[in-house]
Amino acid sequence: MEIKKWIFEAIPNADVIDELSSAINVNAVLCQILIQRGITHFDQAKDFFRPELDQLNDPFSMKDMDVAVKRIQTAIKNKEHILVYGDYDVDGTTSVAMMHSFLTSIHPKVSYYIPDRYAEGYGISTQGIDYAVEQNCSLIISLDCGIKAVDKIAYANQKKIDFIICDHHLPGEHLPEAIAVLDPKRKDCQYPFKELSGCGVGFKLIQAYCIQNDIAEHRAFEFLDLVSVSIAADIVPVTGENRILAFYGLEKINFNPRPGIKALLEVSGLKGKITISHLVFQLGPKINAAGRIDHAHLAVKLLAAINEDEATIIASQISDKNNRRKDFDQNITLQALNKIASDETLKLAKATVLFQEDWHKGVIGIVASRCIEHYHRPTIILTESNGLATGSARSVKGFDIHAAIESCAELLSQFGGHTHAAGLTLPIENITAFTEKFNTIVNSTITEEQLQAKVHIDAYVCLDQITERFYHILSQMDPFGPGNMQPVFAARNLELFETPRILKDQHLKIIVKDKNGKQNLHAIGFGLAHFKDQLETAESFELAFTIQENEYNGYKSLQLYLKDIRFE
Incomplete structure (x- = not known):
């Protein structure tokens, strides 16, 4: 060792x-x-x-917030059909459950859409926009995705559908031409706290709407349990505003959990005081398992449930899927570690890039993290999906894996993420060239200090x-x-x-x-x-x-x- x-x-x-x-x-x-x-x-x-809730930042200090609130007001006034669109991970599903629950309490015509992890992949999809057209939706609110979806938003504009983007990922060179783009990481955004989760950005939109429309702010605070789960699962800094949100979210989970979270606690066998580590290691993986093994709409259905009996049934189903996820995770991790151990070049490399076409797409991010526990270096795990190689990247502290992947952009079909974790898609025939270039970039930029556990x-x-x-x-x-x-x-x-x-x-x-x-x-x-x-x-x-x-x-x-x- x-x-x-x-x-x-x-x-x-x-x-x-x-x-x-x-x-x-x-x-x-x-x-x-x-x-x-x-x-x-x-x-x-x-x-x-x-910490006190009155220490939260003014939501209207976020760029485009006033525009976003006005567009929702117009949609409600004109009885438009609104589609809430989110990613399939914990941050995305908590965001969608939160936004859908809030909007349906003030407007009857609201639907939601989560892309299929396998058929559509991450982010805004043409299928999702086409679904909005079929449902006669004229406004889409995207959560935890959309900041790089320039082409997809252009497609929505052609279909006469407006977009409000709520995202927290790093923007690309050009922003999508949406009605409003809420992202604290925009260069022109003066919002004082840059590290909100995707659900956190959605929460700020709900908070702003409540303030603007004389709705008691506690209506927004009712969703802090979901925000705290997103903060825990998405590994964002638990400092500044996130500490306040997580603190009061945990308070709600401990004293007055919504039916879906209560059911997850019960199926996890958790009693006593719930801490953020319980959210990271117990609740988060179960919520994620819905999208990894089946479809993430099951997670939204659970988190938005009002009836405790219904929530108990769904939580049991999700727990079963999580057990299947664990089996996939353990088997594929073993295969990946064996690949490295049996190849001297891989064992001595400063980065790991592995591809196997039959690995389950839903667990490759977990496998990448497991590999780093054994070989402390940037790791990308790839599998085949819809004729393309798709993968998850995880990094070691101090090394910006998103920047390294971005340097290989000409070989990729799509990529996005953060400095420590990213996703990517590329033609299978480009894997060898990508691996060589990625390794070259890592070799020339990573330090021995970063490679030591x-x-x-x-x-x-x-x-x-x-x-x-x-x-x-x-x-x-x-x-x-x-x-x-x-x-x-x-x-x-x-x-x-x-x-x-x-x-x-x-x-x-x-x-x-x-x-x-x-x-x-x-x-x-x-x-x-x-x-x-x-x-x-x-x-x-x-x-x-x-x-x-x-x-x-x-x-x-x-x-x-x-x-x-x-x-x-």
Whole structure:
């Protein structure tokens, strides 16, 4: 296994730590982490731990927002048929469920459309526009897609259909000629927060409509549970406005979840406090599974459900599809890793590009992420769909995979995404040329530092500092995510309290104590079974870990979730 590099956050000035610790009555180690995240005084800490909805940005500061609201007002006044159009992933389906639910509460003529992942692919499709024509729709509101759909919007204009685009992806050189293009990443958009999810942009449109039409803003806030799911699943920064949206979305999920989310929690066996990690690892994959294995309209139907019995039935169906997704995911990941392991050139490469025509299109993004866990480098997984190679790209921290793919644009039919994740389509005959060019670009631009797997550690801690109060304050730093990751701690001079156990041939279960023997804690390391022999012979060792509360048979205890082990 590759040795990971431990990267420690810089320790702030001791006087600054002491000052904040006195001001907010919080442990110095936790204050160190807060300061590392830009929180240095009482008012900032108050805003961080207790964000307020009145801190949300003015939606009308987003370019074209006033135009979008006026166009919806006109559509409602003229009794036009509105089509809500969204992508098939979690961000798209939460967006569509939200917008469709809101519009149907104020207007009777609203439909929705989700493109088929396999027949149509990502984004705006001619089939979707043709569907709008058939339904006599004169306005399409697209969510989580459309920012690069210049040709498709031109086609819609020919059909006399207006478009309002709500997107958060990076725009291309030219914007589509839509009635309104809402995207904080537009160069000419002065909106102060650039990292909204697609559902977040849609929420701002609903918020703006409520403000403009004297509708109580709480009508918009009712959808924050869906917005928080999109924030979690789309891996956008959980800072600034997103932290406020996620905070109140989680509050709604915990105290008053909509029927669809309540049913997903039940089918996932989740009880107690729901955190953003539950959304990332439990709810998100299930919602995604609908579009990966069948059709994403099932996810929209669930998230927009009003009846709890109906939601329970759909959630069970989606859970079954997620189990099938897991089978595909595991099998294809194994095949992909075997391809790399059996090819010396691939093993030593700085990037991975793999193609196999029978791989399931619905899981190739997951497979790309799994490959990065084993081979820490930019990865593209391709399969065949409708006579073309279609794929998902995932990157390592610091390397802009979207820019690398864009440099190969002449070989591609379509591409889009973010710096860390992207999608692409190309003629099968171009795969070899694309692979060669992509590898050349990666070889010339990626650094050895970016290629080394790392564990980022916030602070050292002693085991006897890890108390219930310590964890209580730590848990209030949630929602976690990019920009506010769950703190990773390190502890040194540790020993085993008893012999390590191996679970399912892969996972490590240990009890550790510090040298003075004052405190011992249970720890689990997923995929870390290979450390067992070293642990049994080592005089002492260091652990890198996060802290979780574990509940078993009604008894709660703190447990370390291991990131890595280092021997002294």
